[in-house]
Amino acid sequence: AEIAWGKKTACIAICDITRPVPNEMILRPVLRTLEEAGIVRRDITILVATGLHRPNLGAELVEMVGRDIADNYRIENHYGQELSQHTYLGQSPRGVPIWIDTRFVQAELKITTGLIEPHLMAGFSGGRKLICPGIAALETIKVWHGPEFLEHPKADCGILDGNPVHEENTWIARRTGCDFIVNVVIDSERRPLKWVAGDMEAAFLEGVQFVKEVVRDTVAEPVDIVVTSSAGYPLDTTFYQSVKGMTGALPIVKQGGTIIIAASLSEGIGSPQFEQLFREHDNLELFVERILGKDYFLMDQWQLEELAKVRRKAKVKMVSGGIAPEVLAGLFVEPATSVEAAVAASLAEYGPDARIAVIPKGPYVLAQVA
Known part of the structure; x- marks a missing residue:
């Protein structure tokens, strides 16, 4: 409450529908505190940090924040492709142009909420990620998500030290300014396990330490087959999001092994740009060469780059009712009718002594070889 006294305006950045954050539980006391402090x-603006995802409207907003908040507070979406809605804040040390949503930049009190979990590029989600990429413009994200960052060996799940993706968006968030964060760690039933609040960096790191303790699991040696999922709704609604489950299996699958992943893919492949990437490229390594050449850019290319990392190491069999098998076959994965059928086919390939590991909720586990 102390930091809110004397402030006239406030902006609260919250995660979009792709993150199962208990927003209503977070927002109720925060909003009450702001109003009691005189704002x-x-x-007060609640800003949905969509990054470059689609906006969340109508029933989705009610699902995210509850009917009472949806009806009684101003909730607006961030539109990352509308540069005019952003303010330029200079360049980061590695040359990323910093364009941040003007509504957040101009607010006298800046608050972010979020979920701390393993993240395939930034090490962990939460904290600084609500600002970059959450409320950053495409001009910022395309450089920060560029191959110069993502091809770095430390740009990986569970790694912060030396990770340029993490270091740069921390710098960008610090430059933007953030007065207070409230982040949560959830369990497999999506119930809050731990809350952290306060300074953007200190509270985030406290949450990360806790996550490391509860989501890390090990196998004695690399395995031939990993069976996993995209952890259900909302992370399994698109093929784009399902890549996160695939990358979670990489640390424990053998070179030349197989990742079997189940996902609903109820909303299809992803953005129109992501679909275009598959139409334009039938070879992943040539695609990576192309984006490294810097004369080509298409939004969401970073997720295809992550898929390329997966395919360098393993085959992928995908079980889904949301995308037709013939379409899946054009996405650098092999369609499978069921998890059981995929396991049987893999055992036929690797033999009856093949080692299998199961990661029930791929994006939420830090799988490692002991």
Whole structure:
């Protein structure tokens, strides 16, 4: 409450529908505290940090924040492709142009909420990620998500030290300014396990330490086959999001092994740009060479780059009712009718003594070889 006294306007950045954050549980006390400190309700903006994802509207907003908050507070979406809605804040040390949503930049009190979990590029989600990429413009994200960052060996799940993706968006968030964060760690049933709040960096690192203790699991040696999932709704609604489950299996699968992943893919492949990437490229290594050449860019290319990392090491069999098998076959994965059928086919390939590991909720586990 102390940091809110004397402030006239506030902006609270929250995760979009792709993250199962208990937003209502977080927002109720935060909003009450802001109003008790004298900030008028009409001067509080809840900003959905979509990054470059689609906006969340109508029933989705009610699902995210609850009916009462949806009906009584101003909730607006971030539109990352609308540069005019952003303010330029200079360049980061590695040359990323910093364009951040003007509504957040101009607010006298800046708050972010979020979920701390393993992240395939930034090490862990939460904290600084609500600002970059959450409320950053495409011009910022395309450089920060560029191959110069993502091909770095430390740009990986569970790694912060030496990870340029983490270091750069921490710098960008610090440059933007953030007065207070509230982040949560959830269990497999999506119930809050731990809350952290306060300074953007200190609270985030406290949460990361806890996550490392609860989500890390090991196998004695690399395995031939990993069976996993995209952890259900909302992370399994698109092929784009399902790549996160695949990357979670990489540390424990053998070179030349197989990852079997189940996902609903109820919303299809992903953005129009992501679909275009598959139409334009039938060879992943040539695609990576092309983006490294810097004369080509298409939004969401970073997720195809992550898929290329997966395919360098392993085959992928995908079980889904959301995308037709003939379409899946054009996405650098092999369609499978069921997990059981995929396991049987893999055992036929690797033999009855093949080692199998199961990661029930791929994106939420730090799988490692002991």
